[in-house]
Structures are given as C-alpha cells and as structure tokens.
Amino acid sequence: MTTGAAARARKRSHGPRHRQDMVAGPDPLFGPGLRIAHEKDRDTAGGGPAALWRLPVLVGMTARLGWRADRWGLLAVAAGQLASAAATTVTYLTTQRLLTGMFSAGPAGRKVEMLTSVLVVMVVAMMVRGLSGALTTGASGRLGPRISRSAHTALLERAAEVELARMEDPAFHNLLLAAQRGADATRRVTERVVGLSGGLMAIVAAVAVLATMDALLVPLLLLTLVPQAWGMARTVGARHASITRWMELTRQLDQLSMLLTHRESAEEVRVHRMGRFLLHHYRRLAMHSEQEQARLARREACVKMIAGAVSGAAGAYAYGLLAFLVATGRMSFAVAGTAAFAIRSSSMSLTSLVMQTQTIHEDAMYIADWRRACTRADESAIPSPGARLPGDPEVISTHRLCFTYPGARRPALDGVDVRVRRGEVVAFVGENGSGKSTLAKLLAGLYVPSEGAVLWDGVPTNLVDRRDLFDRISLVSQDFVQWPFTARMNVAVGRADRPLDERLLRRAAAAMGAEPVVARLDDGWDTLLAREFWGGTNLSGGQWQRLGLARAWYRDAPVLVVDEPTSALDPTAEIEIFDRIMELAGRGRTVILITHRLASVARADRIYVLDGGVVVEQGTHDRLLRSDGVYAAMYRAQAAQYEAAG
Numbered sequence: 001m002t003t004g005a006a007a008r009a010r011k012r013s014h015g016p017r018h019r020q021d022m023v024a025g026p027d028p029l030f031g032p033g034l035r036i037a038h039e040k041d042r043d044t045a046g047g048g049p050a051a052l053w054r055l056p057v058l059v060g061m062t063a064r065l066g067w068r069a070d071r072w073g074l075l076a077v078a079a080g081q082l083a084s085a086a087a088t089t090v091t092y093l094t095t096q097r098l099l100t101g102m103f104s105a106g107p108a109g110r111k112v113e114m115l116t117s118v119l120v121v122m123v124v125a126m127m128v129r130g131l132s133g134a135l136t137t138g139a140s141g142r143l144g145p146r147i148s149r150s151a152h153t154a155l156l157e158r159a160a161e162v163e164l165a166r167m168e169d170p171a172f173h174n175l176l177l178a179a180q181r182g183a184d185a186t187r188r189v190t191e192r193v194v195g196l197s198g199g200l201m202a203i204v205a206a207v208a209v210l211a212t213m214d215a216l217l218v219p220l221l222l223l224t225l226v227p228q229a230w231g232m233a234r235t236v237g238a239r240h241a242s243i244t245r246w247m248e249l250t251r252q253l254d255q256l257s258m259l260l261t262h263r264e265s266a267e268e269v270r271v272h273r274m275g276r277f278l279l280h281h282y283r284r285l286a287m288h289s290e291q292e293q294a295r296l297a298r299r300e301a302c303v304k305m306i307a308g309a310v311s312g313a314a315g316a317y318a319y320g321l322l323a324f325l326v327a328t329g330r331m332s333f334a335v336a337g338t339a340a341f342a343i344r345s346s347s348m349s350l351t352s353l354v355m356q357t358q359t360i361h362e363d364a365m366y367i368a369d370w371r372r373a374c375t376r377a378d379e380s381a382i383p384s385p386g387a388r389l390p391g392d393p394e395v396i397s398t399h400r401l402c403f404t405y406p407g408a409r410r411p412a413l414d415g416v417d418v419r420v421r422r423g424e425v426v427a428f429v430g431e432n433g434s435g436k437s438t439l440a441k442l443l444a445g446l447y448v449p450s451e452g453a454v455l456w457d458g459v460p461t462n463l464v465d466r467r468d469l470f471d472r473i474s475l476v477s478q479d480f481v482q483w484p485f486t487a488r489m490n491v492a493v494g495r496a497d498r499p500l501d502e503r504l505l506r507r508a509a510a511a512m513g514a515e516p517v518v519a520r521l522d523d524g525w526d527t528l529l530a531r532e533f534w535g536g537t538n539l540s541g542g543q544w545q546r547l548g549l550a551r552a553w554y555r556d557a558p559v560l561v562v563d564e565p566t567s568a569l570d571p572t573a574e575i576e577i578f579d580r581i582m583e584l585a586g587r588g589r590t591v592i593l594i595t596h597r598l599a600s601v602a603r604a605d606r607i608y609v610l611d612g613g614v615v616v617e618q619g620t621h622d623r624l625l626r627s628d629g630v631y632a633a634m635y636r637a638q639a640a641q642y643e644a645a646g
C-alpha cells in the first residue's frame with residue numbers, strides 16, 4: 001500500500017489523526033484505553049444524503065409507537081395537520097384571487113364585492129388553521145408523554161429479562177444508555193414530527209399552487225430546498241456517529257462525576273484526598289470530549305456555510321427569474337406576486353423544517369438505538385417457556401461443569417461435579433477467586449454452563465423454564481441489594497410478585513435478627529432506608545445483612561443460596577443465624593452455603609473445597625480433617641488465630 005493509500009485507510013478506519021491520538025495507549029484509570037465503539041449498522045452509519053432517506057423509516061417507527069401508545073391522539077394530530085394544510089392551500093389560492101381582483105379592470109362595485117367574498121374565505125381559512133393548530137398542540141401534548149412512557153417501559157421490561165452474562169458486556173451497556181436517550185427522544189420526535197409535517201404540508205400546498213400557476217415555478221422552489229437538505233443530512237449523521245463512538249467516554253465521565261458526588265464514595269474521597277485526583281482525570285477525559293465537539297462544530301460551520309451560500313444564490317435566482325418573466329410580459333403580476341409569496345413563506349417553512357428535520361434526525365437515530373437495544377435484549381433474553389420442573393428439587397447436581405465469563409481468558413470453573421440433596425446443607429469453601437460464588441450462581445440458573453451441565457432433578461438448567469426455577473430459589477449474594485425503599489419493602493421485595501404478608505414479614509425479621517434493627521428505627525417498618533432521599537436514614541453493614549437475610553427468609557423458597565451471609569454480623573448474631581439456617585434444612589429446604597467461617601461450616605452435611613475452579617476435596621468436616629488436606633490446613637489456620645488470641 002502506498003503511503004497516501006495507507007493514510008486514507010487509517011483515516012477511514014479511525015477518523016482524523018487527533019482522534020487516534022486520544023485513544024492511543026492504555027488509560028491510567030480505565031486500562032485498555034478509551035474504547036470507541038466501532039459497531040455500526042445501517043441505522044447509525046455516518047452522514048451523507050443516505051441519512052435523509054432513512055428519515056421516513058425512522059419517523060414511521062415513531063408513528064408506529066404512537067399508534068400503539070395512543071391511537072386516538074395520533075389520529076387527532078393527523079386530522080389537525082390535514083385541516084391546517086387544506087387551510088394553507090386555500091390561503092395561497094385566495095391570495096392569488098385577491099391580487100388578480102385588485103389589478104383587474106372592471107367596475108369598482110363588482111371588484112369590492114368579489115374582494116369581500118375572497119377576504120371572507122381567507123379569514124375562514126385562517127381561523128381553521130388556528131383551530132387545527134390548537135387541536136394539534138393539545139393532542140400532541142398528550143401523545144408525546146405516552147409514547148415516551150411506552151418506549152421506556154418496553155426497554156426496561158426487556159432489560160430486566162436479559163441473561164446475566166449479557167449484562168457483563170460493556171457494548172450492551174453503551175447501547176442501553178443510547179437507548180434510554182432514544183426512549184426520551186420519542187416524546188421530542190413526536191412533537192417535532194407534528195411541526196415537521198405541518199411545515200411539509202405547507203410546502204406541498206405551495207408546490208401544488210405553484211404547479212397550477214406555472215410548472216416552471218416548482219423547480220425554482222426545489223432549488224432552495226436541496227442545499228439545505230444536503231447540509232442537514234451531513235451534519236446530523238456525523239454528530240450521531242461521533243456520540244455513538246464516544247459513548248464509552250461519556251460513561252466514564254459519568255462514573256467519575258458519580259464518584260465525586262455519591263455518598264458511597266464520599267468517605268474515601270475525603271480521607272484519601274481523592275477529590276483532586278478524580279477531578280484531574282475528569283478534566284483530562286472531558287478535554288477529549290471538548291476536542292471532539294470542537295471538531296464537529298468546525299465541520300458543521302463549513303457545511304452550513306456552503307449550504308447557506310448555495311441556497312441564497314438559488315433564492316436570488318428564483319426572485320430574479322420572476323421579475324424577468326413579469327418584465328417581459330410572460331407572467332402576470334398577480335401570478336408572480338402569489339408565486340413570490342408562496343416561495344417566501346414556503347422557504348420560511350423550509351428553514352424551520354430543515355431545523356426540525358435536523359433535530360428529528362438526530363433523535364431518530366437514538367430511537368434506532370432504542371429499537372436495536374430492544375432487539376438485542378430480546379435476542380439475549382432468558383429463554384421462555386422451557387421444560388417444567390417436576391416440583392421442588394430433590395437433587396441439584398453438576399456434571400463436568402465448565403464456565404468462562406464473557407471475554408475472560410481463563411475458565412472460572414473447570415470440570416466441577418457437585419451434588420446437593422433436598423434437606424441438606426452443602427458448603428463451598430476455598431480461597432478468594434476459587435469459583436465458589438460462580439458455582440452458586442450456576443446452580444441458581446443465573447448463568448448457563450459453557451460446557452457440561454447443571455441439572456435440577458435431571459433437567460439441564462439451560463433447558464428448564466428458568467422463571468419456574470427462580471421461583472424456587474432464595475438468594476443472599478455477597479453484594480445483596482440495599483434497596484432505597486422502606487424497611488418493610490426491603491424485606492417484602494423477597495416476594496414482590498405476591499401481596500404483602502405482614503405475619504410472614506415479622507416471622508422473617510424475628511428469625512434473622514432484624515426485629516431489634518427495625519425497633520430502633522424512628523418510624524419502624526415505615527422508615528425509609530435511603531439517606532439520599534428526604535426523611536431517609538441508613539443502617540450499619542450488619543443491620544443491612546440481617547434485613548437481607550430476612551428478605552431471603554420471607555421469600556420462603558425450597559432452595560436457599562447464601563453467599564457470605566454473616567460477614568458483617570457480630571459473633572452472637574452469627575451463631576444464631578447459622579442455627580436458623582441449619583433449622584431450614586431440617587424443614588426440607590436445600591441450603592447452599594458459601595463462607596470463609598469454617599467453624600460455621602462444620603455442621604454442613606457435605607463440604608466441597610474449591611481451588612482454581614476445580615473441586616479438590618469433598619466430604620464431611622470430620623472426614624476432611626482426618627484426610628489432612630487443604631480444608632484441614634485452612635481450618636487449623638483459623639483455629640490457631642483464636643488459640644493464639646486466647
């Protein structure tokens with residue numbers, strides 16, 4: 001490849017030179033550099049006239065959304081627009097009649113009579129235009145929010161059903177962010193499409209009237225339209241492509257501003273003097289964004305200048321031609337006057353139309369992202385329906401289970417075989433990163449195996465109806481959610497699909513030691529546990545953990561998966577909670593327990609010891625101690641700590 005060809009190829013694949021510089025090398029904070037999204041599809045591909053042709057498709061998409069959200073509202077808007085266009089056409093025609101009447105020969109009485117009747121028609125047409133404008137405004141004010149709500153709901157509904165593995169994909173997160181903008185944009189697009197179709201109909205009316213007067217006048221009008229449309233298509237496509245490419249940067253900037261402003265990070269930001277450090281990086285990343293904005297602005301200015309100059313020249317030519325036709329007697333003054341009026345007013349409509357189109361086009365591209373995100377979410381949705389489970393599981397087992405996280409180079413689990421029977425407490429122990437939580441999530445059907453199988457009574461979890469499976473699971477993960485709701489809701493969300501059961505709620509709280517926590521809250525169960533909202537408060541780590549456990553208890557499912565359930569509890573509470581968990585197994589529940597507190601594991605029916613994603617030992621506590629392997633070494637190390645302290 002020649003040097004010139006190589007440079008052109010580089011420019012095509014990465015954009016301008018300075019943009020390449022921005023992404024060179026690993027980023028000190030975010031590692032593998034500012035990843036720019038290279039993914040393009042026909043909806044988001046760059047600018048150019050092609051962008052204009054996609055516009056009707058994108059507007060059609062919004063109209064379909066409108067039809068689903070509020071068909072009567074959509075019909076009212078369409079009726080208002082049609083009435084307005086008809087009134088505009090009548091205004092142009094009456095203008096011509098008015099001018100013809102004014103400059104025609106004949107008795108003054110007849111002229112006044114004719115002009116009066118024309119004026120009456122004109123006033124009626126203007127009134128119809130005003131009324132239909134009001135109808136359109138009212139109807140679109142109702143339609144827009146409904147469309148936006150239905151777009152947001154459709155997206156959120158799908159996002160909540162996507163496979164957990166998909167949620168680990170940064171490209172999907174970028175798309176979700178763009179899609180949320182798209183869902184917001186549906187409202188703006190609706191309002192602007194209303195304005196746009198009004199302007200468009202005014203132009204169509206002008207074209208129709210000009211065509212009836214002289215076919216030569218139509219190309220004159222189109223001459224002023226083409227350059228502006230070209231300019232619009234170029235700038236909008238480039239802007240959207242840039243925003244899409246830099247979405248990762250936008251998310252990183254959002255992340256930094258969140259770290260600077262959120263309560264969770266506030267302590268470390270102050271004690272470790274992180275404020276300046278984070279701000280420095282915020283400025284550094286924001287500068288990339290500013291450079292990109294400036295580049296876009298320069299490009300837009302150039303395009304606007306060219307489009308404005310060509311459009312101005314076309315307008316001058318049109319008016320000049322009209323003057324020439326009148327002067328040479330080839331066109332009457334009345335026709336030329338009406339034509340000038342139609343060109344002038346439709347050119348004004350056109351200018352606002354171009355501006356509307358520009359913003360609609362930009363928004364419509366986000367709506368295309370919204371559609372794409374919905375499609376992607378559908379593609380990676382947890383499959384449903386699937387094989388029904390025969391009932392509450394008797395045996396949950398794995399067969400040569402392997403699992404690799406998306407994008408990871410090494411498997412987190414590599415050929416694992418475990419078995420959990422109903423009424424048993426089975427514990428997973430091992431070093432940090434040995435694969436315990438991953439195994440628990442696979443048993444709970446949150447991930448599907450890369451190889452091998454997880455079987456619930458012999459049915460593989462990737463074939464089972466996972467909603468049916470989730471219904472039978474109660475999960476307390478290491479990073480369980482501290483819902484920013486009331487204390488009551490924080491427990492009741494364990495069974496959000498059923499009406500609140502106050503008695504069960506109180507039993508759950510008593511079982512998991514949450515009662516004294518709630519008793520100390522100002523408003524008891526009604527206390528809001530979110531410091532960031534008015535009237536809210538916060539709990540200690542251990543208090544939160546008691547509520548999280550109460551939530552799992554309240555869920556009342558046959559399989560309980562608890563991952564480090566007592567890490568923040570005081571020693572007395574810890575013993576109490578483990579007793580309760582053991583009791584659950586006695587009542588026919590299956591308990592899968594992950595903990596580093598080996599004293600608590602001693603009572604488990606079976607212990608699996610994991611190391612590097614492989615089960616290296618298994619058996620009861622006594623048997624594992626006798627075999628003097630990894631477990632025995634870990635247990636003795638913990639016991640020695642207490643003995644040394646004693």
Ligand SMILES: Nc1ncnc2c1ncn2[C@@H]1O[C@H](COP(=O)(O)OP(=O)(O)OP(=O)(O)O)[C@@H](O)[C@H]1O
Binds near residue numbers: 435
């Ligand atoms: N969401 C993820 N994406 C990619 N890799 C992950 C993810 N979660 C865990 N891993 C990796 O998988 C391996 C097993 O992690 P896992 O959380 O199962 O370990 P663990 O035994 O539960 O550790 P700990 O005792 O620290 O809780 C680790 O190497 C970890 O880095």
